[in-house]
Amino acid sequence: MTDLSVRIGGLTLPNPVMPASGTFAEGLAQAIDLNRLGALVTKTITRELRAGNPLPRVAEVAGGMLNAIGIPSKGVAYFRDVTLPLYRGWSPPLVVSISAPTAEGFAELAAEISLPGVAAIEANISCPNIEEDGRAFAMKPASTAIVVRQLRAATALPLWVKLTPNTGEIAEVAKAAEAEGADALVCANTILAMAIDPHSFKPRLGNLLGGLSGPAIKPIVLRQLYQCARAVRLPIIGCGGIMTALDAVEYLLAGAVAVQIGTATFLDSAAMPNIIDGLDRFCDARGLASVSELTGAIRHEETDEEDLSWLSPPT
Amino acid sequence: MTDLSVRIGGLTLPNPVMPASGTFAEGLAQAIDLNRLGALVTKTITRELRAGNPLPRVAEVAGGMLNAIGIPSKGVAYFRDVTLPLYRGWSPPLVVSISAPTAEGFAELAAEISLPGVAAIEANISCPNIEEDGRAFAMKPASTAIVVRQLRAATALPLWVKLTPNTGEIAEVAKAAEAEGADALVCANTILAMAIDPHSFKPRLGNLLGGLSGPAIKPIVLRQLYQCARAVRLPIIGCGGIMTALDAVEYLLAGAVAVQIGTATFLDSAAMPNIIDGLDRFCDARGLASVSELTGAIRHEETDEEDLSWLSPPT
């Protein structure tokens, strides 16, 4: 019997496995028991009503999928009156993902949804900052600092900050979020990508650009999580291409305290419960009393930073 | 009969398909006719003798591979006395990939290898800049500008600049290279990544971090090439996950004038000639007189920049 519970900032989760924002809704209850999950994470909500992107919204690529759903949102009132009461029907803590085009907008939304029944806020700061020419907040430490500072002032709830893998300086962004009072980091969102149909010459997504998720991104996001884990003390939730319990173990070894599962649930609705069971067996087989012993347990003989060629070209 | 020739800066190539640096050497002549290729591109060379990275140097991941070969190099004298005469035996233009830890080092090496028989220099600026704390030159527009300026002053040969996909501002880096006189861009090198063996808890590469290549990265690098093609007028050579002629077409449609093939050659030594033949048939079937008509021919109904949500979160 492994202790699967994990602490993330002030919050204790029954186990380290939860859905990734935008890949989960109450419909999953038709197929699995949601009470088995470590937490429930909503699709990102915004204050405004939004319709989302043109079709097609998804495309298959090697080892993964592209999506450009956009953030179809029914706004805060709908969340408060419909979504929130609905999720009271299940026991895992509810994490609400939010987004806004300005730091003030983020803060106002965070304040508005700091309601009983909400266990934590996940700030999806991979969204365009209209004050920075549309560049996502999470691309730069400075814009990250501004938005996290305002969010921190706006809510007493645990604040998770979801990073973008599209930046070249993810560790610096992580540090900025830590310095401004984030309670945890989620590493990471999808990687900006595209695909073209060579027959029609048209983009394969209505939105032209979309986010790559699934196994293809795992080695990249794992590296980014490792870089973040070496740079900050905050708990980090790994997210990107996790399909199996062994994938989750890889993230934990690199320094994650918990994991989010997105695309895997589309391929197997029982992916999350299977990963939970798999982690349990994995720890059991190795005599680990607690799953948290895996966090950061990568075994790497430290050599000189130079030999290690940290930021050096692998090739 | 399609005209497969393409112009890249001052250089005309018989066709747009050439090997990616580090994935090609004269050994390929054992399996295919090298005279069929659009160009020959050497493994990156350095001035110093280097041994390369610890083993294991490659690992398989979903839809691709990680490599951390390092740059085992026999130095300039060996290149001049052995490699260069060797390649005189084949007709395609020879492109020499170079790297150095400082801008001055780059310039000196470029000058030294500006020899008869060298058709162009490819500057692999994804390597650590010791003056910038080991951060690769190609991560930032400023460091790119410095190294390209020095390179430009040091050689009259066509200068190709190979970008890194690890930066969050690839279009700005591309602009910096253009402003300082690069003749072409190569987009892009491998994506920094890692993998951990969940059984031994050890990294799956001796170097811990390595570069991801192969189909997994195609949608990401294709997007970056598209962003660069919209930002600069320079010819751009696409490189990342191209396995088939249709993959090459995708890159051309996004704005590439030519392509480099890396990992595909490991899975099929005839990948390059097959892609050349496939491009020929593709153009033939569509009645295109020249392969260059494909460059930038993506059909995308331009909507408002805002709707297009260029830098906006796909999700």
Add this chain to the structure above:
Amino acid sequence: MTDTLARPPAFETQAAVLANDRVNGEYAHLVVACGQAAAAQPGQFYQLACPAPPGEAPFLRRPMSLYRADPAAGRVEFLYKVTGAGTRGLATLRPGEQLGLLGPLGTGFRLDPAARHIIAIGRGAGLATLGPLAEAARAAGIAITAILSARRPELVVSQARFAEQGARVITVTDSQANSGPSHVERLLRGLLAERRCDGFYTCGSARLLRVQQTLAREFSIPGQVALEQQMACGLGMCFCCVRDFNVGGTIIHKRVCWDGPVFDMLEALP
């Protein structure tokens, strides 16, 4: 909320392939044993984890309508057209092999117990989706006329099945030049004149849908349409399968997998 919690469960399971045979040059017929997952209603669908055919790797699951269900025997049938990587992969399945599936999913056709006679009109792969209405209508004591459209006569599927259940079957095909909307409209007006229509059920053709919408409005007859859209999750979570619907004059998005795949005919925008 009630909606969610009221839905019968969907089962994630490894089904055993019992048979998988070509029906004609385009369609194949797959029979699987999947236990409890077989308790499906006409119009519902399953998400199938198609195996990789040589040289291809379908990533997402593929939605496929229930073609026939035998809940007692734990058996479900699909009739699929081989079109791309996923269905090519399906076609490689041999009896005894496994197929990962999730279902039954979505909301199916509703039969109005007060109806006496309905018309089912389908085309192409849509005929597979309409198939289960044959038995369902008969069981409900509702007469049915099936208008089955295809490119060529040999591509008409479900014909025998409707006939066996006592349906009147009319086939129209492109090669016989009687499948156009105006011809079908004439057929329908004839049936309407005979008062043989208390409801339209359709799938597989935007043109035929438009014809029925016109007549449904003109004669105030209710109708249901089963729609298709590319899917990822199949459970209403990802919002990739939305389509536009006209609900009381406003255009809104609905998810085909969750709010459908069967929708009110008049709301659908063909």
Add this chain to the structure above:
Amino acid sequence: MTDTLARPPAFETQAAVLANDRVNGEYAHLVVACGQAAAAQPGQFYQLACPAPPGEAPFLRRPMSLYRADPAAGRVEFLYKVTGAGTRGLATLRPGEQLGLLGPLGTGFRLDPAARHIIAIGRGAGLATLGPLAEAARAAGIAITAILSARRPELVVSQARFAEQGARVITVTDSQANSGPSHVERLLRGLLAERRCDGFYTCGSARLLRVQQTLAREFSIPGQVALEQQMACGLGMCFCCVRDFNVGGTIIHKRVCWDGPVFDMLEALP
């Protein structure tokens, strides 16, 4: 340069599987028709594009030694141990299916025409690599003693083959407790005393390599070792397959795929 251009060609081809059968609990024997690619020398290898076994997807090709070549018939054989994704995929191949391969690759064993008697010592999968020496030595009129080591007697492969070619065969196994280096050293010293050794040929065991290196130095006998290393390109291009060698006192890297896989025994660092 001369090296490159002097090498006989390697062929990239789709081979047809003729047979693929289990030899014992660990090994399988694959026979393919591959035309010109069959013109291989003992010690050379092929890069095999292993098909994907269910649920796994080997990405890189897998190097596999020539086990037997029949250039006239365009036929090549491999003897492989099922260990991971790639070899599990190989094991799924059925006669009539295709297998992408590149070869023959690398530099094989060299037989000194002046030699009268050689010793081939291998262990595990290394026995497959040594196999072709049986016929090659006989054809060159060189007598051969084969010392075949394995964990258990039933895992010893190539035994009959060496015997058929008139070789003296000695098997040693862990379960019989006679496979340890000291026992093998005693065997070898016996053979050396009988002057039955003008050269060592070995593959598959670092411990046995060390024993032979000691004796090779002591008795000034030349030796060759076939080495393994993970590969990507197989053509000397990627430098992932390097190993350390002691060449005249300096440690240098050589590529197993290109500079080997057969190396001078004394240069190898076990």
